[in-house]
Amino acid sequence: MATTPHFDLIIIGTGPGGEGAAMTAAKHGKSVAAIERYTRVGGGCTHWGTIPSKALRRAIYHMNLINQSPIYKRMDVVPEYPFAELLATANRVIDEQVDLRESFYDRNRVQLIPGQASFVDPHTIEVEGDGGQRRRYTADSFVIATGSRPYRPADIDFSHPRIFDSDTLLRMDHTPRSITIFGAGVIGCEYASMLRNMQVAVNLVNTRAHLLEFLDDEITDALGYHFCDKGIRVLNGEEHEAVEATKEGVVLSLKSGKKLRSEVFLWANGRSGNTADLGLESVGITPNKRGQIEVSETFQTSQPHIYAVGDVVGFPALASASYDQGRYVASHLCGDADDKLVRDIPTGIYTTPEISSLGKSERELTAEKVPYEVGKSTFKTLARAQITGQQVGMLKLIFHRETLALLGIHCFGENAAEIIHIGQAIMSQPAPHNTIRYFVNTTFNYPTMAEAYRVAALDGLGRVF
Structure with a gap:
């Protein structure tokens, strides 16, 4: 009888959470295996989510730069780039990412096992390969890092060629004339922005009263204004009643009585954890109704030796957070008490304009009765923004009125997800080094977008003194 292979740690899933756990455990000298049911490593982040969608966004951005070029305008020529052709640029990035990530596993001697994993008992899993062969x-x-998938209501026919979710949309083979997006969360807003930049008519249906309510009110108001200015129709506070698709198009019926007709339809309302085929009932772990696994502060399940990280545990469901969680749990199970989990994680939303935020909003601080003040810098006043032509946006610093400690950073505009990190570094410092005085007492390169911090800090200090 063949011997059952044994490891110190087995990780299920090779997305950011799984990779973070695998690399950290391997560097601690543990024997590690990673199981991946897809044909290549990287998880949804690499193949269906973050990487392809952001690569597509960048391709659309360059297309618009070309189309706005004075040379093409003088020639009265507007180059056309179909959706599928723009998306093809993402495949190159995906291939490069996969090659890079596979080298990490190889270099750290982490064994990659292809197939679908399922628990047999608390310390045994069975992996079924493509040919149906099984091995234990x-x-x-164990670390469960299986990610999530788009939630699919039973009453919507996702097999219809005009109906998509956020995974299948990336297989669309043409540029539609119009689209209705149900769900105005991060994914819905990002795709609404991208497709509108391709001159697609967009209906964006929001189940809540405001767009992205978890953000600072001023940022969400700015996003709503720019969506309206670009011609995106936003419908707030709506619920879907039915989705009917024909050869000609798709009709979304809302409970308010409205009917929206478009060429294609995207359901972008919610995600479910990938836990259905893991055999969790064999180890006494019960996912919630969204397929997510409940964990402790140290990401342990009801079985202390089985951890879960990333989208499969829910919020914040960010690639950056998932990687940090994976690193943290590997350090925890290896007994490394010095490795701390990063709790303050910036939000990056790749709409046009871009959004990034960290820390408290004005709404939260008002509810908590914290004395605060605000400093702002509008991008249109910055030389670098004027040079690049990216003048839409602002940087907003929220700080304690008495100690001047930085409490929140909210950025709206081109490269917001990059700009946020300067403030993040200061905000993470211990007092008294975490105040907005740093931005006034530091010389920034000129002209740069980083100068927005100095302008915002001066504005804020002027309100206090």
């Missing part, structure tokens, strides 16, 4: 593996500890 045992381990002292």
Whole structure:
């Protein structure tokens, strides 16, 4: 009888959470295996989510730069780039990412096992390969990092060629004339922005009263204004009643009585954890109704030696957070008490304009009765923004009125997800080094977008003194 292979740690899933756990455990000298049911490593982040969608966004951005070029305008020529052709640029990035990530596993001697994993008992899993062959593996500890998938209501026919979710949309083979997007969360807003930049008519249906309510009110108001200015029709506070698709188009019926007709339809309302085929009932772990696994502060499940990280545990469901969680749990199970989990994680939303935020909003601080003040810098006043032509946006710093400690950073505009990190570094410092005085006492390169911090800090200090 063949011996069952044993590892110190087995990780299920090779997305950011799984990779973070695998690399950290391997560097601690543990024997590690990673199981991946897809044909290549990287998880949804690399193949269906973050990487392809952001690569597509960048391709659309360059298309618009070309179309706005004075040379083409003088020639009265507007180059056309179909959706599928723009998306093809993402495949190159995906291939490069996969090659890079596979090298990490190889270099750190982490064994990659292809197939679908399922628990047999608390220390044994069975992996079914593509050919139906099955093999069992045992381990002292496990990390579940299986990610999530788009939630699909039973009453919507996702097999219809005009109906998509955020995964299947990336297989669309043409540029539609119009689209209705149900769900105005991060994914819905990002795709609404991208497709409108391709001159697609967009209906964006929001189940809530305001767009992206978890953000600072001023940022969401700015986003709503720019969506309206670009011609995106936003409908707030709506619920879907039915989706009917024909050869000619799709009709979304809302409970308010409205009917929206478009060429294609995108459902972007919610995600479910990938837990259905893991055999969790064999180890006494019960996912919630969204397929997510409940964990402790140290990301342990009801079985202390089985951890779960990333989208499969829910909020914040960010690639950056998932990687940090994976690193943290590997350090935890290896007994490294010095490795701390990063709790303050910036939000990056790749609409046009871009959004990024960290820390408290004005609404939160008002509810908590914290004395605060605000400093702002509008991009249109910055030389670098004037040079690049990206003048839409602002940087907003929220700070304690008495201590001047930085409490929140909210950025709206081109490269917001990059700009935020300067403030993040200061905000993470211990007092008294975490105040907005840093931005006044530091010389920034000129002209740069980083100068927005100095302008905003001066504006804020002027309100206090």
